[in-house]
Amino acid sequence: MRTLYGVNPVRELLRAGGDVPAELWLTSGERSRALSELAEAARARGAKVREAPRDKLDRLAGTDRHQGVVAVVSDYRYRELDELLEAARAAGAPPLLVVLDGIEDPQNLGAVIRSAHALGAHGVVIPKDRAAGVTPAAAKASAGAVEHCPVARVTNLAQALERLKEAGVWTVATDAAAEESIAEVDLTVPTALVIGSEGGGVRPLVRRTCDRVARIPMQGKVGSLNASASAAIALYEVLRQRGRAKNPAAPRA
Template identity: 55%
Template sequence: MTEWLYGRHPVLEALRAGRPINKILLAEGASPRLMAPLLAAAREQGVPVQQVPRRKLDELVPAAVHQGVAAAVAARAYAEVADLLVRARERGEMPFLIVLDGIEDPHNLGAILRTADAVGAHGVIIPKRRSAQLTPAAVKASAGAAEHVPVARVANIARTLEELKAGGLWVVGTDAQADQDYRTADYAVPLALVVGSEGRGMSRLVRETCDVLVRLPMVGRITSLNAAVAAALLMYEVFRARHPIE
């Protein structure tokens, strides 16, 4: 199945990652300077580029900020959970997985993928239902990180966490009512970090499966953070624990 990937950075990163692309549509009048890296990568990969009226792109990806470029690509393939663990092993690193329990906003998913790439996480796990998927909107929000961070889909998050625990990973979940401050947890272990949905947080079964629950302290009047922001804070706390300043 073919889908349209849009935006300069997502299309450029797809080219750099070697993702199969059938063709690229470029809006007439697009800035040659801004498009130069993308055009060079397309030539190197042998991907045809066609100039079209901007309204053609508006019709292909309505209500999207396409930045004058769209690419016809095969629908994104998902990884297996085992692939994420193999990735950690090949790097000689302790596993660091991000598990999303019902994140529904594709922009939040994209932002989480962007941070996951920045901190060197080995992959992201999402449920197959009632969750944002790797749509073009999520890929666009990831600013190209979706091409470098594998995403696995599973039927049951709680069961997957149990399997990861059996394989030696610790599961840390976020809960506003938790007693433990997120800054005091031990992250220098094989780890699955669980982030709940934007409104409900983690489901009861997932919460009960966690080895440790942590909270983000808040002293203002707002009672919760955006899910992608909370995930970023926690991911960088893991990064800090594993990469101390020398």
Template identity: 45%
Template sequence: MAGNSQRRGAIRKAGTKKGPTVGSGGNRRRGVEGRGATPPAHMRPHHPAAKRANKAARQQQGRPKKTDDTEIVLGRNPVVECLRAGVPATALYVALGTENDERLTESVTRAADAGIPILEVARVDLDRMSTNGLHQGIALQVPPYNYAHPDDLLRAAANDHEPALVVALDNISDPRNLGAIVRSVAAFGGHGVLIPQRRSASVTAVAWRTSAGAAARIPVARATNLNRSLKDWADSGVQVVGLDAEGDTNLDDLDGIGPVVVVVGSEGKGLSRLVRQNCDAIVSIPMAGETESLNASVAAGVVLAEIARQRRRR
């Protein structure tokens, strides 16, 4: 009979109206409380607007961005040359749908071997970073260069059996000249390059590439005041030699056996007045023919080669 709890097998359920019930602890009361205003669509996890926003954020994270601390190298030849030179890049970007060739394949292979992240991005992202879209579907992100202190250059020379040989740059604004000079310093046994902090080329990806990897071995220091650094070096016994087409000392008469700092000026402006005053000698390169001057990096290489020749013969 229905409701007959005395029959065999009947069990009274706890919490029925015929017995004591356990309270909900307020759960049902909180359940009917209001949840506040409805959040915007892009903040609802499963809403299409939120999915679009998350996708855009993920794409934004992979886009190449040039900031004050990084530089973007564009183009297949520049990128592969940087990777060959051992530029410490932080990311390689390849546009989706880019046609493959030997340079692209080599770039990807070298980046993978060096542990550089390889990211595929939309072509429009690289278009924003270049002029007229001249990126050829590839870009390399390069971190800032870690400059040395001017005193570190002479300190490194003190640990070498050869006398100090340093090149200082005055009014050199082309990073290709800087990179070529760094390469010459490495080739002829120099100990470093000094550049002023302002109004000078810096170690960018272009300089890295031109140096053919020498920037990884030769320290480049930045001087807050180039004239003060040259004066301090001169007071410590280093010969400061300026290089100018109108110099009063012939390169053949230069004594490069002892510690030397070669100061190179720009092809157009030459040495500034204060830098010239701090030089012990102004050297000119003898030339045959009607050529008035050489490119700054070529002139520096000629003088470094002469100093290296003298030191080999001593």
């Protein structure tokens, strides 16, 4: 079992129609409209709604940033890589995935998942080792997007990229030192954006496995962006290109 905390993550869990919380814990004496709605929705789905002092919720969540609500739910179910590709085919759109190479900060992972869901990606791929997983902190940072954006966890990232290439997906790594701008890469085709870790970027083996390597153009004095910012900008470029492909007569931004 795992815990999920925060108003938005718990709300999205209940909206998604997936796992039913075994228990929903609310801080005793706190009854905002948002918490009352969560309690009603949880009861409607058969969850036990309980109240406890704030310090008990602190212990359940492992943090005091739970906003007065903690859900106890079954362990997060990671998807298989092929499930993400099937979801894209079912949507009738060219696959768009985000592959993360060793993101260790759960806040960054959650932010990437949030951007991926908001900007139309069909899923996120992470490695099993030396990387953040879908923890309660990551779920909180995603504002509940983990309940809508599937995450696949793979043993070998380079092999996963080869599998994507076999499935007709072009793999594009982001690197601040690349000669090619991401705006020069055709992202209207099936695409997997590969984003490197906070410190080391995309590892050499993973970089060599990718079809293309592109940079995000910057004008400021800071040499690089963090992983979640890079992912959001790259995803928006995909959205921009695919939008223009559907409507070639649209004016340029």
